Structure formats: C-alpha cells, structure tokens
Amino acid sequence: MWKNGQVFWLEHEVNAGLQSYLDPKFRTAFVPLCGNSNSMIFMHRKGLKVTGLEFHEDAVRQFFDENNIEYKTGEDKMKFYESKCSGIRIYVGDLFAFETEQKFDFIWDRGSLVAISPEDRGRYAVLMSSLLADGGKILLEGIQFGENPKSVYKDVGPPGAPYNLVEQMVRELYLNHHIEVLPQAEGSENDVELMKTLKEMFGEAIRTHYFISK
Numbered sequence: 001m002w003k004n005g006q007v008f009w010l011e012h013e014v015n016a017g018l019q020s021y022l023d024p025k026f027r028t029a030f031v032p033l034c035g036n037s038n039s040m041i042f043m044h045r046k047g048l049k050v051t052g053l054e055f056h057e058d059a060v061r062q063f064f065d066e067n068n069i070e071y072k073t074g075e076d077k078m079k080f081y082e083s084k085c086s087g088i089r090i091y092v093g094d095l096f097a098f099e100t101e102q103k104f105d106f107i108w109d110r111g112s113l114v115a116i117s118p119e120d121r122g123r124y125a126v127l128m129s130s131l132l133a134d135g136g137k138i139l140l141e142g143i144q145f146g147e148n149p150k151s152v153y154k155d156v157g158p159p160g161a162p163y164n165l166v167e168q169m170v171r172e173l174y175l176n177h178h179i180e181v182l183p184q185a186e187g188s189e190n191d192v193e194l195m196k197t198l199k200e201m202f203g204e205a206i207r208t209h210y211f212i213s214k
C-alpha cells in the first residue's frame with residue numbers, strides 16, 4: 001500500500017479528537033503504527049517530544065520529506081529516523097519487537113489498535129500499558145461500523161483492518177484501567193475527504209475517542 005500510495009486512512013486535517021483532547025502538560029508522546037501521520041507535526045509544534053513507530057520505511061521517509069524536515073538515521077535496537085532538532089524520532093520495525101526503557105506521558109492511538117488483528121489485541125494492550133508513564137494517558141480512537149441497520153459491516157466490521165472496536169472491547173482489553181468515553185470532538189466531520197472515503201468503503205463508520213489511564 002505504501003509503495004503505490006493507496007493509504008485510505010490518511011487524515012488530511014489534524015484529527016479533531018487529538019486537537020480537542022491533547023493535554024498541554026504532557027511532554028512526551030508515543031505514536032504506535034504512525035505511518036506518515038500529520039499528528040506528529042501537530043504534537044511537535046505543541047512542544048512534545050514525539051516518538052513514532054512504523055514498519056514501512058517508505059512511509060517514514062515520506063513523512064520527513066513531505067514535511068521538509070531534515071533528518072538523520074541511527075540505531076537503538078531498531079533503526080530510526082530522527083529530525084535534526086531531535087524532536088521527532090520514528091523507529092522502523094515491528095511494534096511487537098520494540099524494546100525501550102522509556103515511558104511516555106501520552107500515547108496517541110489512531111489507526112493503530114484498529115489495525116491490529118483481533119488475536120493480537122491482548123498483547124498489544126499489555127505493551128501499550130507498559131509504555132505508559134504513571135499519570136499518563138492513552139488517547140484512543142475507536143471505530144464502529146454503523147448504527148445504521150443497513151450497514152453491511154454492522155456488529156462485525158469489515159473483513160481485515162480496520163477492525164471494529166467498540167467500548168465494550170476497549171474495556172475488556174484494558175481491564176484494571178480507567179476508561180473515559182469522550183464526547184464527540186468538535187470538527188470531527190471536517191475532514192471531508194477522509195469521511196467521504198470511509199463512507200464509500202464502509203457505508204458508515206463512527207469514530208469515538210477514549211482516554212485510558214492506569
């Protein structure tokens with residue numbers, strides 16, 4: 001997909017949930033399965049030190065090139081690309097092979113948990129929880145395929161990613177965590193291009209944001 005540029009999940013606007021719910025007190029952010037998401041630029045501009053992880057190197061290079069950010073590469077158990085000012089580092093590799101001592105104040109989970117196959121969700125949640133600093137928060141965007149009874153993906157979601165992720169699933173995955181279902185962020189429908197694509201592909205897709213903390 002990265003090679004031929006078909007990345008239907010791409011947000012053209014900065015995610016409305018992130019804009020509404022990013023807490024200015026957070027200093028470090030982790031973005032699992034980051035792709036070339038513009039959210040990393042947004043958080044960097046808000047003063048956070050951003051660490052992303054993505055297994056397609058093309059996407060990572062694209063991120064730095066398209067945003068005209070000069071970068072260097074390095075190795076810290078996994079290859080990484082890093083902006084010259086060191087404010088954004090993106091590791092290239094499989095999330096489940098990521099090893100770090102670092103803990104993050106904030107984890108931005110958009111297009112990540114929903115892209116993980118259901119059988120791997122349990123270990124994914126354990127990993128995210130282990131990367132979260134005490135007092136930190138995960139901001140998660142879930143996706144639900146249609147309250148509209150005509151939606152063919154209602155209840156189950158489409159075959160393959162993005163997989164259906166509703167509140168009950170979030171609660172079961174993050175047992176013993178505090179889960180807050182957030183009100184629909186203002187401007188959530190503003191990303192007209194993305195919403196149009198989602199509608200064409202899935203009929204209906206409702207995006208919900210959650211705060212998860214330990």
Ligand SMILES: C[S@@+](CC[C@H](N)C(=O)[O-])C[C@H]1O[C@@H](n2cnc3c(N)ncnc32)[C@H](O)[C@@H]1O
Nearest residue numbers: 009033034035037054055093094095110111115
């Ligand atoms: C749906 S996209 C979302 C990208 C980004 N979070 C966004 O919102 O635009 C999921 C990304 O995860 C990457 N990916 C999938 N499984 C991965 C894994 N196990 N480790 C690292 N990256 C992975 C894919 O290459 C893809 O770029």
